[in-house]
Every structure is written in structure tokens, then in C-alpha cells.
Amino acid sequence: MSNTSPLPGPGALALAREWPTVMLIGVLTGILGAVVLAWPSETLTVLAVILGIQLIVMGLYRLISAFSSETVSPGLTGFVGLVGLVAGIVIVRNPFETVTVLAVVLGVVWIVGGTIDVITAIADSSAEHRGWLAMGGLLSLAAGIVVVAWPDPTVTVIAWVSGLYLVIFGIFVIMNAFALRSAAKA
Numbered sequence: 001m002s003n004t005s006p007l008p009g010p011g012a013l014a015l016a017r018e019w020p021t022v023m024l025i026g027v028l029t030g031i032l033g034a035v036v037l038a039w040p041s042e043t044l045t046v047l048a049v050i051l052g053i054q055l056i057v058m059g060l061y062r063l064i065s066a067f068s069s070e071t072v073s074p075g076l077t078g079f080v081g082l083v084g085l086v087a088g089i090v091i092v093r094n095p096f097e098t099v100t101v102l103a104v105v106l107g108v109v110w111i112v113g114g115t116i117d118v119i120t121a122i123a124d125s126s127a128e129h130r131g132w133l134a135m136g137g138l139l140s141l142a143a144g145i146v147v148v149a150w151p152d153p154t155v156t157v158i159a160w161v162s163g164l165y166l167v168i169f170g171i172f173v174i175m176n177a178f179a180l181r182s183a184a185k186a
Contacts, residue, residue: 017184018180019177019178019180019181019184020177022173022176022177022180023173023174023177023178023181025173026170026171026172026173026174026175026176026177027170027174028170029166029167029169029170029173030166030167030170030171030174031170032166032170033162033163033164033165033166033167033168033169033170034163034167035163036159036160036162036163036166037160037163037164037167038163040156040159040160040163041096041155041156041159043159043163044095044096044099044155044156044159045095045096045099046095047099048091048095048096048098048099049091049092049095051088051091051098052087052088052089052090052091052092052095052098053088053092054088055084055085055087055088055091056084056085056088056089056092057088058081058084058088059080059081059082059083059084059085059086059087059088060081060085061081062077062078062080062081062084063078063081063082063085064081065077065081066078066081099155100151100152100155103147103151103152103154103155103158104147104148104151106144106147107143107144107145107146107147107148107151107154108144108148109144110140110141110143110144110147111140111141111144111145111148112144113137113140113144114136114137114138114139114140114141114142114143114144115137115141116137117133117134117136117137117140118133118134118137118138118141119137120133120137121133121134121137122134
């Protein structure tokens with residue numbers, strides 16, 4: 001029996017040589033997370049503005065496409081374009097309120113989903129893991145109620161959790177870059 005470990009293949013060695021790129025991705029991810037942690041409301045506002053701009057561009061594209069001779073349904077295409085354009089303008093003019101509305105919609109989805117899970121757990125006596133289903137439903141219901149009752153602070157907490165995740169993920173990517181650098185030197 002041999003104690004030697006197999007040598008990495010050419011693909012692994014090529015990847016190991018790219019450790020600076022992996023390091024850069026890790027550093028940028030960590031910086032993005034720090035920015036989100038430092039300015040959670042502003043970061044969400046910027047994301048809402050980017051979404052609004054994207055909707056404006058998509059709306060204009062659809063409106064222009066509605067006048068093309070190749071468009072199958074010009075009326076529907078024009079309507080979708082107009083809705084996208086108006087929605088984009090509303091979002092760009094009121095970005096933080098948009099984020100709050102999205103948080104409330106998410107809360108309502110959690111409330112409805114949690115209610116369905118609890119009712120299913122109670123009604124279906126043959127369901128496996130009824131207790132877990134009911135507990136998950138109650139958790140979803142409670143989280144939805146909190147989000148709907150206090151959407152602004154909830155959005156900020158979600159931003160903080162996302163920022164913390166990005167910082168931790170960036171650290172792991174940086175650690176992988178150092179491991180790849182060691183593999184490239186070997």
C-alpha cells in the first residue's frame with residue numbers, strides 16, 4: 001500500500017494559478033458586505049434605483065418593439081412596456097418606499113404560506129412530520145406578521161444580515177485563494 005497522494009490534474013493546477021482572481025473576488029465581496037453593513041438603507045435605495053432604471057429601459061424597449069412589424073401582439077407588448085416604464089419611474093422617484101412595499105409583499109406571502117402549512121398540518125393526519133410542518137408554518141406566520149407590522153426596520157435587518165453574509169463569504173473566498181496559492185507553489 002502506497003502513502004503517496006495522487007497529483008492534481010492539469011485543470012486543478014490551472015485553477016490554482018488563478019488564485020489572484022479568486023483573492024480579488026473575495027476582497028470585493030467582503031468590501032461589498034462592509035458597505036451594506038455601514039449603509040444598509042442607502043444600499044437598498046441604490047438597489048431599488050437600479051431596479052427602477054432597468055424597468056425604464058425594459059419599458060422603453062417594449063414600447064419601441066410594439067411598433068415593429070415582427071411583433072406578434074403589439075397591443076400587449078406596448079401595454080407591458082408602458083407598465084414597465086411607469087413602474088420604473090415610480091421606483092426611481094420613491095426608491096425606499098418601493099423597498100418597503102416589497103418587504104410588505106414578502107410578509108404577506110409568508111403569512112399566507114405559513115397559514116397554509118399550519119392548516120395542512122392540522123387537517124392531514126396522515127402527513128409525515130406534521131409537527132415540523134406546523135412549526136415551520138407558525139415560524140413563517142410570525143415572521144410575516146413582524147415584517148408587515150414593521151417593514152422599515154425589517155428591511156434594514158435584512159440588509160444587515162445580507163451584509164454580514166457577504167463579509168463572511170468574502171473571508172471564505174480569501175481563505176480559498178490562499179489555499180490555491182499554496183497548491184500553485186507545490
